[in-house]
Amino acid sequence: MKAKKLIDSATRLILIALIILLASACANKDAGNTPVAPADNPAAPAATTAAPQAPAAEAPVAEAPVTIKILTQMFPTTINPSDMGMYKDIESQFNVKLQWETIPYDSYAERKGIFLSSDELPDLFFAGLSDSDITTNSDLFLDMAPYLDKMPNVINMFEKSPECKVLATFPPDGKIYSLPQVYGIRPTSAVTISINKSWLDKLGLSMPEDFQDLEKVLIAFKEQDPNGNGLADERPIDWMTDGHGHSIYAGLGGAWGLIDSCNEDMVYIDQGKIGFDFETEGFYKLTQYVHKWYQLGLVSPEVYTNSRDQKNSYFSDGDVSRVGVFINWAPNEPYASEYEMMPLIPEHKGDNVKMVYPTMVSQAQNNAVLINRKTEYVDKCIEIVNWFYGEDYSIQSQYGSFGDGTAKYDDGTYEVLQPADGDIEASKWKYSIHGYGPGYFSHELEKKTKAPAALTLRQEQGAVYEPWALPQDRIFPPVKYSEETGQELGILQADIKPYVKQMQAKWCVDGGIEEDWDGYLNTLKQMGLEEYRAIFQEAYDSAK
Numbered sequence: 001m002k003a004k005k006l007i008d009s010a011t012r013l014i015l016i017a018l019i020i021l022l023a024s025a026c027a028n029k030d031a032g033n034t035p036v037a038p039a040d041n042p043a044a045p046a047a048t049t050a051a052p053q054a055p056a057a058e059a060p061v062a063e064a065p066v067t068i069k070i071l072t073q074m075f076p077t078t079i080n081p082s083d084m085g086m087y088k089d090i091e092s093q094f095n096v097k098l099q100w101e102t103i104p105y106d107s108y109a110e111r112k113g114i115f116l117s118s119d120e121l122p123d124l125f126f127a128g129l130s131d132s133d134i135t136t137n138s139d140l141f142l143d144m145a146p147y148l149d150k151m152p153n154v155i156n157m158f159e160k161s162p163e164c165k166v167l168a169t170f171p172p173d174g175k176i177y178s179l180p181q182v183y184g185i186r187p188t189s190a191v192t193i194s195i196n197k198s199w200l201d202k203l204g205l206s207m208p209e210d211f212q213d214l215e216k217v218l219i220a221f222k223e224q225d226p227n228g229n230g231l232a233d234e235r236p237i238d239w240m241t242d243g244h245g246h247s248i249y250a251g252l253g254g255a256w257g258l259i260d261s262c263n264e265d266m267v268y269i270d271q272g273k274i275g276f277d278f279e280t281e282g283f284y285k286l287t288q289y290v291h292k293w294y295q296l297g298l299v300s301p302e303v304y305t306n307s308r309d310q311k312n313s314y315f316s317d318g319d320v321s322r323v324g325v326f327i328n329w330a331p332n333e334p335y336a337s338e339y340e341m342m343p344l345i346p347e348h349k350g351d352n353v354k355m356v357y358p359t360m361v362s363q364a365q366n367n368a369v370l371i372n373r374k375t376e377y378v379d380k381c382i383e384i385v386n387w388f389y390g391e392d393y394s395i396q397s398q399y400g401s402f403g404d405g406t407a408k409y410d411d412g413t414y415e416v417l418q419p420a421d422g423d424i425e426a427s428k429w430k431y432s433i434h435g436y437g438p439g440y441f442s443h444e445l446e447k448k449t450k451a452p453a454a455l456t457l458r459q460e461q462g463a464v465y466e467p468w469a470l471p472q473d474r475i476f477p478p479v480k481y482s483e484e485t486g487q488e489l490g491i492l493q494a495d496i497k498p499y500v501k502q503m504q505a506k507w508c509v510d511g512g513i514e515e516d517w518d519g520y521l522n523t524l525k526q527m528g529l530e531e532y533r534a535i536f537q538e539a540y541d542s543a544k
Helices: 002-030 085-094 104-114 131-137 145-150 151-159 161-169 198-201 210-221 248-256 281-295 310-318 378-386 392-401 423-433 443-447 453-463 481-510 513-526 529-543
Strands: 066-074 097-104 122-124 178-182 192-196 235-237 267-270 273-276 323-328 339-341 365-373 406-408 414-416
Touching: 002 248, 066 378, 085 378, 097 104, 097 235, 122 339, 122 378, 131 365, 131 481, 145 378, 151 161, 151 248, 151 378, 161 178, 161 310, 192 198, 192 248, 192 406, 192 414, 198 210, 210 235, 210 281, 210 323, 235 310, 248 281, 273 443, 273 529, 281 481, 281 513, 323 481, 378 392, 392 406, 392 414, 392 443, 423 443, 423 453, 443 513, 481 513, 481 529, 513 529
Parallel strands: 066 097, 066 122, 235 323
Antiparallel strands: 122 365, 178 365, 192 323, 192 339, 267 273, 406 414
């Protein structure tokens, strides 16, 4: 009888233990199956010989973040990407550590050949490689076409903006080595001619109406101390010379119909035929004016030797403005309010010339991001690149991280923030890798983004030139080239581009275009200008 009572007692203990275990299991199920260690669970029964407990599962160990290396160009005033909130968010979301290698944009062209031939390549390349760079080194880059099913943001971009798929697809086999960047809240003109209106008013001058008027204005700017500081520190006219898009030839060349939608290939379309900007009558005549103005001391003496940074510094530093006419993307702070957009002017009043102005048909920049084919972390890179083409990253990539240059609200709208100093141009170049990386600022994103007046001002400035906007049939469309064609194009450009820039500088400072012209054209022919033009003609005909 006593033994029976002992058995009943043992049975009751076992039943109680089983009930407690079942209750604990149900509680864990309701809590989302979150594993809890026995030592942290007061409801867990003590181990007994009658009901041994299974060993508790160990808490999962967090994976160490993998390092993803990124190479990019950098604007001089841009903060370190490691300090940008958008990239800290990517590190947290994808469990990675981003390691940046940054190269100043003005030395990138020289150094890219070095890193392309090195053994230490990054996992991701941001903007800066041409089509010929890519096709010549195609074995270095991952074809993203087989991974598109894992890149819904990229597919969305291709569907909404078909030109982006054209820009991404390399013939003849349709490989996608690179993806573009699409800008938002941008004007249709790539360059402005800004004239110091406060100087005009002070000297009692009117807005120039032709090149003769302009020359008189520049002379007055040089001789009459319009900034009022008692120093002969005025530079009547200055422009950027590190690329064609912001040069005097882009800004004023349209007086003779010279235009190319500011592409760096230096070609234009006239009645379906490809022309080369720098063999035209307009180029010849404008160069003559440039030299004359240089001789008169109206052009900055360092126009072809100062870097972009030095030009911007001279424009904006000091206690007073010091530049009369500035051809660039837009006038710089802190004296931007003194400037007004100068309309496009003819060579002579009454000239019957159909003037045209730089007009951009697409807001897309080519080859914004590529993936190293030999990266250890292909899937991780694909995930990150796809993220680059979502709305959150795309607005931050152009105007700064949330809290610095932009904001996102609970209703799904966004805002580009007004900087404290009012300089939206300086802010976007400071807080983002603006222009040197991926992103898709779609029309839909633009519609739900509030922008400050300082940003939409650039669109208003560009609207001044709409009467001379380039017709669509004169704008070279987005195209891609086969590896063979891309290599041929790269070889030709390596000779032609530096030669043209060298002669521009020579003719500006020393003159002599009249004597040199026939030899110049012959040299271009020997360098393969006809073959160069034929490549673009074939691509244009195919695109049509």
